[in-house]
Amino acid sequence: MNEMRVCCLLLLALTSAALLLTGCRDEKIIERMGFTRTVALDFPEGEEDKTKLKVTISIPKSEPVNARIVLTTIAQSNKEARIMFSRQNNRQIVSGQLRTVMFGTKLAKDGIWKHIDTLVRDPSIGSKVNVVVVNGNANALLQRTYKQFPSTGEYIEDLVRTERASTEIPISNLHTFSRDYFDDGIDPVTPLIKESKEALSLDGIALFRDDTYVMRVEPQKSLLFNFLHKNFVTGEVVMAMPVQDGEQQRVMLSFVASNRKIKIRHPKTIRGGKDITVNIHLKIRGEVLEYHGKLNLQKSSDQRELEKRMKAYVEKETKLLVEKMQKQRLDPLGIGQHARNSMRYAQWKKLDWREMIPDLKFNITADVKIKDIGKLQT
Amino acid sequence: MSEKLNGYHVAFIIVMIELDVTVFSLPRILAENLGTNGWIGLLLLSAIAFANLGLIHLFHRVGRGRSPFEVAEQSIPRLLLKPAYILLAVFWITIGSFVCKKYVLIYQMVAFPTTNANLLYVLLAALAFYLLIKGIYNIGKAMTIFFYFTVPAALFAFYFKGQWELYRFTPFLLKGGTEGHSLKNWLEVYTIFVGYEISLFLIPFAEPKSLFKGVYFGHSLTTSVYVLLIIVSYGFFSFEQLQAMMYPLLNLFSYIELPFLNRLENLIFTLFLFSNLASLVLFGWMALMALRRAFPKARKNMLELILIAASLGIGSYPKILRDSEIMLRVVLYLETAIAFLLPAVLLVLAVYQARGKTPKPESGTPV
Structure with missing residues (x-):
């Protein structure tokens, strides 16, 4: 019984609270x-x-x-x-x-x-x-x-x-x-x-x-930036690669999964940005449903060739992008977070990270694999 | 009065008195005072609180389940104790009131910017009065309900998986606090546990066997909820951002977007009304116990009424958030000291009494 009364009273008090409050100036x-x-x-x-x-x-x-x-x-x-x-x-x-x-x-x-x-x-x-x-x-x-x-x-x-x-x-x-x-x-x-x-x-x-x-x-480079920026799994991306064998190659990758790994290497005492090496490894997997180019993707040797071309393209272009960002002393990729985690607190606090960015040494490697080519054989 | 609190209810009482509005600024308090990876510091502090609970447990054993008041009155003349009881009562109701007032002031900021804060406070105090006159057994049950209202909000922690990054924790151990390490900084963090000393007064009201199981479980549960929220915050916010934000948990919850509902922080913060009401009621109850001892012949419900009236007066004192925070911090520092000193003094008395004569067999009688 007691419990019931407590509950009733609580309920009563809450409703009256609600009623009272709506009477205030904070009505909306x-x-x-x-x-x-x-x-x-x-x-x-x-x-x-x-x-x-x-x-x-x-x-x-x-x-x-x-x-x-x-x-x-x-x-x-x-x-x-x-x-x-x-x-x-x-x-x-x-x-x-x-x-x-x-x-x-x-x-x-x-x-x-x-x-x-x-x-x-x-x-x-x-x-x-x-x-x-x-x-x-x-x-x-x-x-x-x-x-x-x-x-x-x-x-x-x-x-x-x-x-x-x-x-x-x-x-x-x-x-x-x-x-x-x-x-x-x-x-x-x-x-x-x-x-x-x-x-x-x-x-x-x-x-x-x-x-x-x-x-x-630029929008054409957004995809490359995203590869560098974070891990993602997405629907579709188009990779427009440069002219090769007299033809522009375009690959449409579906269900892409991209994974980045950042490793920082540096000696115990850091004198400047040159002492820090940043290794970025990109692992990209996708399904090729559309391809414009001279390779015949039914052949696994040609698939491997395309993978190689894509890898070269990603590595070259991301490197250029990173260099551009370095010139502007920008670190949107969060390299600093990883560098910070690789050293002692006092050491990090002593560094002028912003000024070191242009001198950092970047090694970017990509691993691109075609998961499959859809459900058409020829 | 024949019914006794089960360990299950005791656990919820402990959780609800420890959990209050401070939890909304907890990640910031940790980042400011302890620095990076503050959760480790929190675990250390929780262990200290465990030691304090151990002290109370020991008193329970040595005192053979007698209430702290009985033990005190056996060795100290009542004339001396009466003013001490009154002082403690005033102090405890002050803590409850300041906690609630701080909640009300933040609530006003979030939801009712032009409503009079004291009006909101009166509503809380009225609820507290109704709970107080029902006795601890029913309060215990109400706390169980309140627990289920508030604590499940912590499960939203898993919502943040996508935006949570381990590397934001940094490998640095307790570095980067705004003022470096000092006793004051650690004490400030410790105050978030304040309230567990209520177990001292629960002794005559709970089943002796399950009381401390409940107490330890309740404290572990609070610690786990805190650690969960802190770990989420440290991976979701950047460290410097944590230090910059007033109430990181409000920002955290405001990030949640469900298909049918967004801006969830308003709802969750409103639900936290119950955990602050719980703090007011439970500190009020401790005050009530002390007052009853001081004025055993008072009329029914009279002391409760006096306490709530006092709470209204005290609660109306801090008018702006800044003052409210400072006052709350000061009383919480004092309460931390009391939480250690009280059981220590009582333990000495109990040991002394046990060495002398065996006490009269009045153990277990409720106050």
């Missing part, structure tokens, strides 16, 4: 809210004043389908812009459903941490918000409507999500960005998108030094 009526879905941040065009920020938000409406409210203003910060938007709007602007934040190139090149900081700090914003850099003007991209596609905010999310699934681009959200920003052994990366006449498209990967955007990996 969905119809009166504007849920910001996408935010674009950039410097205002044609102005040199770096304290001003041009902010565009996109708020989806339930009816008609794909309708949305787009608001733009110039303010000192993202938060201040929100206050200005609330003034222009018949709804209260809230950011609990924020999904994507986009930075224009100009702003990204100036450093974005202070904007990420306010987003991470805000308890109403989750940590899975996509972080994207726009190649060009972020505000203009968000303001436009792309007729064939869902409303622009949703369109960007879908684009990022599907491309991530096929690993054209690495995962990039508020969590991963701040994680890699704080870590002293890796630099953050984000996807790059751009607008074309009728659609949006991915425009490669943006590499950051701390919080400033410094280098772009």
Whole structure:
């Protein structure tokens, strides 16, 4: 009996708590809210004043389908812009459903941490918000409507999500960005998108030094970057290899599994980057369903030849990519994390890792194998 | 009062009193105070808490199951004990209140930014009152339910497999803390275990055989939950990021996205209301035991009412999060000292009494 009474009382108290709380000022009526879905941040065009920020938000409406409210203003910060938007709007602007934040190139090149900081700090914003850099003007991209596609905010999310699934681009959200920003052994990366006449498209990967955007990996090289960046298993990738025997060779690999192993070697006392050797071994497995070239893949000798060509291609191109990143003193691959784990704490703290990056010695080896060639014999 | 707590319920009481709002900042506290691979330090500290529990166990043996109050009153004049009881009662209700207030302040930040924090606190205190007047046996049962509300949230740990990397742990052992190692740093981490000393007062209310099984099991369970959450956090966040975040677990849970639900941290944090309510109730109960000894003739429910009223007063004192954290830390330091000193003093008394005359056979009678 006693138990029952405790339970009843508890229940009563909880319901009264719920009732009382809804009577407070923190009520949220969905119809009166504007849920910001996408935010674009950039410097205002044609102005040199770096304290001003041009902010565009996109708020989806339930009816008609794909309708949305787009608001733009110039303010000192993202938060201040929100206050200005609330003034222009018949709804209260809230950011609990924020999904994507986009930075224009100009702003990204100036450093974005202070904007990420306010987003991470805000308890109403989750940590899975996509972080994207726009190649060009972020505000203009968000303001436009792309007729064939869902409303622009949703369109960007879908684009990022599907491309991530096929690993054209690495995962990039508020969590991963701040994680890699704080870590002293890796630099953050984000996807790059751009607008074309009728659609949006991915425009490669943006590499950051701390919080400033410094280098772009072209879409054709994204795959190679991904091989180096992390382990992945994905649907399909196309390897466009250089001309050989007078013909461009293209291999479409399906169900690719890529695995990277990083080994660091260095003497006990490290005088500079030259003393550190980074061995990266890539293991790539895939099914070949489409091949344009002169080899006859029914023959296992030709399969082996193709494997050899792919291996040479991957090794050469990744090496070039790494050299480019080294020149910019970038470490998006997290080599620093592995180097850190290979030495004593005091030794790591004494190193100026950023300055050592250009001198590191890289050995990249690839092991590419064709798993099978599908269900056609000839 | 004839029913006695089973070891099963005792375990949940221990878990619920140890687990409170501090767990949300635990990974950061570890990263700040102990540095890399802080989970090893946590295990060491947990072992110290085990030693403390061993001390209480020893007292239980030597004192032959008598309540700590009986042992104390046999050797120390009541006139001296009465103010000590009152002081302890005030102190314990203060801990419970500060824990709850901190929870309420964070809850306000997360969910109800403009609602009066004291209103939320009143609701918690009302619940605490209802539980307190029901006695420890029913509190024990309520704690079992609360346990199932809160602790399973730790199972979400497995959600983070994809973003978890072993190399973020680094091979460095307890390096990189913000202030280096000092007793204060270790003590600050140790305070997350505070509360297990309630086992001292459970002695007359629990089955003597299963009491300490439950206590040890409860403490191991808390330690495992902490270690699990810390290991997830250390592999999911980068070390410097952990040090930068106020409440890493809130960020951790906000990363979870289920097909039908996202921003899960709000739900989980709300469920943690129960574990903080539990801390208030259980510390309140310890205070109640002391008060009952000081005022044995008080009217029914009167002492409970006084305690909750006091809790409302004390709870309304810290108004901003910064103050609340500092005050809570100070009382937890003191409580850590009490957790060691109290059983030690009682043990000395019990040994002394056992050497002299054999005590009157009143063992096992509830207070």
